[in-house]
Amino acid sequence: MNLINALSPLQWAFLLAIPPAILSLYFLKLKRHPVEVPSTYLWSRTIEDLHVNSIWQKLRQSLLLFLQILVVLLAILACLRPGFRGTELIGDRFIFLIDNSASMSAKDLGRTRLSVAQERVIELINQMKSSDVAMVISFSDVQRVEQSFTHSRSQLRQRVNRIQPTQRRTDLSDALRAAAGLANPGRTSEVGTNDYQVAEALPATLYIYSDGGVPKVPDFSLGNLEPIYVAIGDEQAENVGIVSFSTEQNPEKPTQMQAYARLENSGTEPVTVEVELTLDGEFLDAAEVQIPARAVRSISSGSGADSTNAEADGEGAGDGGDVERKDDLPGAAGVQFELEHPGHAVLQLTINQQDDFPLDNTAYSVVNRPRQANVLLVTPGNESLELALSTSEAARIALVEIEPPSVLTTSAHQASAEAGIYDLIIYDQCVPVRMPAANTLIIGDIPPVDGWSKGERVNRPVIIDTDPAHPMTQLVQMGDVKYNYDGFPIDGPTGAATLMDADVGPIMVIAARAGFEDVALGIDIVGKYADGNVGPKTEWPIRRSFPVFMMNTVRYLGGARLSYSTESHQPGTAVKIRSSLPVEQLHVTSPIGNETTLDREAQNSFVYSETDHVGVYETKEGRGREIAQRFAVNMFSSRESDLRPEPNIVLGYELVDGQSASEPARKELWKWLLIIALSVLVFEWYVYNRRVYL
Amino acid sequence: MPPSATQSSLLSPQMLAQLERLELVSRKIFRGRLKGERRSRRKGQSVEFADFRNYVQGDDLRFVDWNLYARLDKLFLKLFLEEEDLHFYTLIDTSASMTFGQPSKLQHAKQLAAALGFIGLCRADRVKIETLGTSLAKPGPTLRGRASLWRMLEYLDGIDEPNNVPLAAGVKDFCVRNSGQGILVLITDLMDKAGYESALRFLLARQMDVYVIHVLSQEEMHPDLKGDLKLVDCEDQDVAEITVSRPLLDRYRKTLAAFIDGAREYCTRRGMSYLMTTTDTPVETLVLNYLRQRGLVR
Numbered sequence: 001m002n003l004i005n006a007l008s009p010l011q012w013a014f015l016l017a018i019p020p021a022i023l024s025l026y027f028l029k030l031k032r033h034p035v036e037v038p039s040t041y042l043w044s045r046t047i048e049d050l051h052v053n054s055i056w057q058k059l060r061q062s063l064l065l066f067l068q069i070l071v072v073l074l075a076i077l078a079c080l081r082p083g084f085r086g087t088e089l090i091g092d093r094f095i096f097l098i099d100n101s102a103s104m105s106a107k108d109l110g111r112t113r114l115s116v117a118q119e120r121v122i123e124l125i126n127q128m129k130s131s132d133v134a135m136v137i138s139f140s141d142v143q144r145v146e147q148s149f150t151h152s153r154s155q156l157r158q159r160v161n162r163i164q165p166t167q168r169r170t171d172l173s174d175a176l177r178a179a180a181g182l183a184n185p186g187r188t189s190e191v192g193t194n195d196y197q198v199a200e201a202l203p204a205t206l207y208i209y210s211d212g213g214v215p216k217v218p219d220f221s222l223g224n225l226e227p228i229y230v231a232i233g234d235e236q237a238e239n240v241g242i243v244s245f246s247t248e249q250n251p252e253k254p255t256q257m258q259a260y261a262r263l264e265n266s267g268t269e270p271v272t273v274e275v276e277l278t279l280d281g282e283f284l285d286a287a288e289v290q291i292p293a294r295a296v297r298s299i300s301s302g303s304g305a306d307s308t309n310a311e312a313d314g315e316g317a318g319d320g321g322d323v324e325r326k327d328d329l330p331g332a333a334g335v336q337f338e339l340e341h342p343g344h345a346v347l348q349l350t351i352n353q354q355d356d357f358p359l360d361n362t363a364y365s366v367v368n369r370p371r372q373a374n375v376l377l378v379t380p381g382n383e384s385l386e387l388a389l390s391t392s393e394a395a396r397i398a399l400v401e402i403e404p405p406s407v408l409t410t411s412a413h414q415a416s417a418e419a420g421i422y423d424l425i426i427y428d429q430c431v432p433v434r435m436p437a438a439n440t441l442i443i444g445d446i447p448p449v450d451g452w453s454k455g456e457r458v459n460r461p462v463i464i465d466t467d468p469a470h471p472m473t474q475l476v477q478m479g480d481v482k483y484n485y486d487g488f489p490i491d492g493p494t495g496a497a498t499l500m501d502a503d504v505g506p507i508m509v510i511a512a513r514a515g516f517e518d519v520a521l522g523i524d525i526v527g528k529y530a531d532g533n534v535g536p537k538t539e540w541p542i543r544r545s546f547p548v549f550m551m552n553t554v555r556y557l558g559g560a561r562l563s564y565s566t567e568s569h570q571p572g573t574a575v576k577i578r579s580s581l582p583v584e585q586l587h588v589t590s591p592i593g594n595e596t597t598l599d600r601e602a603q604n605s606f607v608y609s610e611t612d613h614v615g616v617y618e619t620k621e622g623r624g625r626e627i628a629q630r631f632a633v634n635m636f637s638s639r640e641s642d643l644r645p646e647p648n649i650v651l652g653y654e655l656v657d658g659q660s661a662s663e664p665a666r667k668e669l670w671k672w673l674l675i676i677a678l679s680v681l682v683f684e685w686y687v688y689n690r691r692v693y694l
Numbered sequence: 695m696p697p698s699a700t701q702s703s704l705l706s707p708q709m710l711a712q713l714e715r716l717e718l719v720s721r722k723i724f725r726g727r728l729k730g731e732r733r734s735r736r737k738g739q740s741v742e743f744a745d746f747r748n749y750v751q752g753d754d755l756r757f758v759d760w761n762l763y764a765r766l767d768k769l770f771l772k773l774f775l776e777e778e779d780l781h782f783y784t785l786i787d788t789s790a791s792m793t794f795g796q797p798s799k800l801q802h803a804k805q806l807a808a809a810l811g812f813i814g815l816c817r818a819d820r821v822k823i824e825t826l827g828t829s830l831a832k833p834g835p836t837l838r839g840r841a842s843l844w845r846m847l848e849y850l851d852g853i854d855e856p857n858n859v860p861l862a863a864g865v866k867d868f869c870v871r872n873s874g875q876g877i878l879v880l881i882t883d884l885m886d887k888a889g890y891e892s893a894l895r896f897l898l899a900r901q902m903d904v905y906v907i908h909v910l911s912q913e914e915m916h917p918d919l920k921g922d923l924k925l926v927d928c929e930d931q932d933v934a935e936i937t938v939s940r941p942l943l944d945r946y947r948k949t950l951a952a953f954i955d956g957a958r959e960y961c962t963r964r965g966m967s968y969l970m971t972t973t974d975t976p977v978e979t980l981v982l983n984y985l986r987q988r989g990l991v992r
Binding site for chain 1: 790791792794795799883885886887911913914917919921922923924925926927928929932933934935936939940941942945946949950953
C-alpha cells in the first residue's frame with residue numbers, strides 16, 4: 001500500500017479547510033423560519049417520536065455530521081491516490097516489447113489486442129519508481145525502438161500510446177537483438193590477453209506483450225535479460241482466414257482460369273463458411289466451404305528432419321525411421337473456382353462471416369496482361385539465330401527486332417539503347433560502342449568494359465560442362481555438340497559466374513553490370529573463316545539444346561512475364577516492379593490511397609517497399625494516366641490467422657511461459673473511495689430527509 | 695323579515711327561506727319548561743289523545759271519560775299527550791385557533807350556529823347560543839320565536855374576540871349553568887392539548903342529545919409548508935421545529951386522519967353525533983345535506 005500525492009499544497013489547504021467548515025456550520029444553529037399555526041397539537045404528535053429520546057436526537061445530529069465528515073475524508077483519501085501493487089516490478093530496468101503485428105488487430109477481447117497490451121504496459125509504467133528506467137520497442141517482422149531508455153513515465157506512456165497496429169507478420173528476433181544491445185554488450189579480445197567486455201552489462205527485465213504467433217528465435221541467448229512473456233488474447237478466439245489464394249491459367253483450356261484458395265479455421269469447432277469471389281467488384285461466384293476444427297495432428301517428416309525441433313514420438317520413431325511430430329494445427333480446407341479468362345482484372349475472395357480478425361477474410365489476386373520482352377538482335381546475318389527467335393513460342397514472349405551492326409553507330413540506336421527500351425540486346429559478330437541499358441548476350445566476343453578479358457583463340461574447344469542450376473543453361477545438354485571450329489576462354493569481372501566450361505577454360509560467362517547482366521559466349525555461331533568465307537562455325541544450332549538455350553535467354557535476360565497472375569506479396573516485403581515502358585518514374589497507389597513515386601533502378605525495375613497494407617496496389621508509368629500494372633498484397637500467414645495465443649514462446653534455448661491475464665499493475669483505490677464517498681453522501685441525504693423516522 | 699337578517703353576513707335571505715321549512719329533531723324526547731310545539735312524554739293537556747287509565751282517588755274529574763262510564767259503569771281517565779318546547783343549545787369554541795382558515799373556522803361556526811338557531815326559532819324552540827368561556831356576568835341570550843332572530847344575529851356578530859379557554863373548562867362551565875336537557879351542538883376544532891375526551895364526558899353526563907361539529911381549516915387539512923420551520927402555536931406559543939419533507943407531511947396526514955377517526959369513534963361509541971367539516975364546505979350544504987342525513991334537522 002502506498003500513496004501518490006495528486007494535489008498541490010494550495011489545493012490541499014482548500015481541501016483540508018472543508019471539515020472545520022462543516023463543523024463550524026454545525027455550531028451555527030440552523031435558523032428556522034417561524035410560522036404561526038392554529039395549533040401545534042397535531043404537529044407535536046407527528047414529531048413526538050423525535051422527542052422521545054433526546055440522546056438519540058443528539059446522536060442523529062452527530063450522525064449527519066459524522067457522515068458529512070466521512071464524505072470529505074474519503075474524498076481527501078481519494079486525492080492521495082492510495083494503491084497497492086499486485087506484483088512488484090522486478091528490477092529497475094525494463095524493456096517493453098509490444099507486438100503490433102497483424103494478429104494484434106484481432107478484436108477477440110472486445111477491442112484490439114494491441115490496445116489491451118498498451119493498457120497493460122501503461123499500468124506497469126505507472127508502477128515505476130522515479131529511479132527506474134524503461135524502453136519501449138514495438139515489433140512486427142521488423143522492430144522499432146519507440147523510446148530508448150528513459151526515466152520519464154509520461155514520455156513512455158506517450159510513446160506506448162503512439163504504437164500503431166500494422167498488417168505485418170511477427171518476428172521477434174530483431175526486437176530481441178535490439179533489446180539485448182545494452183543488456184548483453186559485446187565482448188572483444190586482444191591477442192595475448194583475455195577477452196573483456198567493452199561495456200558494463202546492464203541487466204534488464206524484458207516484458208514481451210504478444211499473442212505469441214512468433215517463429216522460434218534460434219541462436220539467441222537471453223544473457224542478462226529476464227524475460228516475462230504476457231500472452232494477450234482470448235484462448236477461445238475463433239477465426240477463419242484465407243491463407244492462400246492464387247490464379248492459374250487452365251492448362252487444358254487456355255481461355256479459362258482457375259482460382260485456388262486455402263482456408264484455415266483456428267477455432268475448436270468445425271465451421272461452414274461462404275466464400276464469395278468477385279471480379280473487379282462484381283459478384284462472380286460463391287461457394288460453401290466446410291473447414292474442420294483445429295486438432296492435434298501428426299506430421300511425419302523424413303528421417304533426416306531436424307530432430308532438435310521435432311518432438312519425437314515413441315511409436316513414430318520406432319517404425320520406418322520416420323519422425324512423427326504432433327502439433328495442434330488449425331483445420332484447413334481448399335476451394336476452387338473456374339472462371340473465364342478475365343484479362344486484366346482484380347479477383348477478390350471474401351469470407352462472408354464476421355469474426356474477430358477481419359484482415360484475413362479478404363484476399364486479392366491480380367491478373368495482369370502478360371508482358372513481352374523487347375529483344376534486339378544485332379547481326380550481319382545469322383540464319384540459325386533468326387530461326388530460333390522466330391518460333392511461335394518466341395513470338396509469344398518476345399518482340400524481336402533484327403538490325404545490322406551498322407546501326408550501332410547511329411545516334412538513334414544509341415539513344416534508344418541507353419534509354420532502356422530493350423530488355424535484351426544480342427550482339428552477334430559485333431560489340432556495342434557503349435554498353436546499353438539492357439541485358440546483353442554477346443556471341444563470339446566480350447563486353448567492351450573493364451574486367452572482361454578473353455584468352456587466345458584455340459581450335460576445336462570441347463565443351464565439358466554446363467551449369468544446370470542457372471536459368472540460362474537449364475535443360476541445355478551440350479553433350480552432343482562435338483564440333484566447334486574455334487573458341488576462346490573468357491575471364492569475367494569479379495562476381496562473374498561460369499555457365500559453360502570447355503577444355504580451354506570458361507567459355508560462357510555471366511556477370512552483373514550496374515543492375516544488368518551480360519553474357520559472353522566464347523564461340524562463334526556464324527563467323528568468318530581464315531579464307532574469308534562466312535559460314536557456320538559450330539554444330540550447336542542443329543542440336544536441340546540451341547533453341548532451348550535461346551528461349552532461356554529470352555526468358556531470363558528478356559524478363560518476359562508469361563504468367564497471367566502475378567505473385568502475391570506479403571505486407572512489409574519489398575516488391576520489384578518492371579515497367580513495360582522505359583520510363584524514368586513509376587507511380588504506385590496503395591489501397592489506402594497513398595501515392596508514391598519511384599525512380600528507376602537497374603533493369604527498368606522499380607523497388608516499392610511501402611507494402612504495409614493488404615490490398616491491391618496500382619502502378620502508373622511515367623506520365624501515363626492508365627493503370628499499367630497491379631499487384632496484390634495479402635496476409636496469407638497461417639501463423640497470424642491462428643488467433644489462439646501461444647501459451648509460451650521459445651527464446652533461444654529458453655522456454656518462456658506466458659503469464660496469466662491478471663498482470664502486475666498498480667491497483668488504484670481512488671475510484672472505489674469515491675464510490676464509497678458517493679454512497680455515504682446518498683445515505684446522508686436519506687438520513688437528512690427521513691430523519692423524522694429515526 | 696327582520697331587518698337584521700339582511701344586514702348580517704351570517705345568513706342570506708335565500709338561506710333563510712330554505713331553513714324555514716326545516717325543524718330540529720331530537721332523538722330523545724325531553725321535558726320542556728314551557729308549552730311548545732313538540733309532543734312530550736308527559737301526558738297533559740292537548741287535543742291529541744294518548745291512552746286510558748283507571749281512575750284512582752284524587753284524579754282530576756275533568757279528565758274522566760263520561761261516555762265510557764255510561765257504557766261500562768267504570769271510571770276511566772282519558773290521557774292526552776302534552777306538547778312542549780325543545781331546548782336547543784349551541785356552544786361555539788372561540789379559541790384563537792378558530793380564527794384560522796379562509797373563511798375562518800369561527801365565522802363558519804357562527805354561520806352554522808345562526809342557521810341551526812334560526813330553525814329552532816321558527817319552531818318556537820328555546821334557543822340558546824353560548825361561547826366557551828362565557829362569563830356568568832354576561833351570559834348568552836335565551837331566545838324563542840322568530841322575532842328573536844335579530845337578537846341572535848346581533849349576539850353572533852358580536853363574537854369576534856378570541857377567548858382561549860380550555861375545552862373541558864368551558865364545557866364544564868356551560869354544563870353547570872345550563873341544567874336543562876335538550877340538543878347541544880358543540881362547534882369546535884377539538885384542538886386542545888389536554889384532549890377533548892373530558893369535555894365530552896361532561897356533556898354525556900347531562901343526558902343531552904349531543905352533536906359535535908368538528909371544524910377544520912384547509913391549512914390544517916393540507917398544510918402548505920416548506921423548508922425548515924419553527925411552528926408557533928397561536929394559543930399557548932408552544933413551538934414545534936420541523937423540517938418539511940414528504941415523509942413528514944405523510945406522517946402529519948396520518949396523524950390527522952387518526953385524530954379525526956379517534957374523535958368520531960369516541961363520539962359514536964357514546965351516542966354522540968360527530969360531523970367533521972372544513973371551512974370551505976358551504977353552510978347550506980352542511981345543514982341541508984349532512985345534518986339532514988345525521989338527523990339533526992328534518
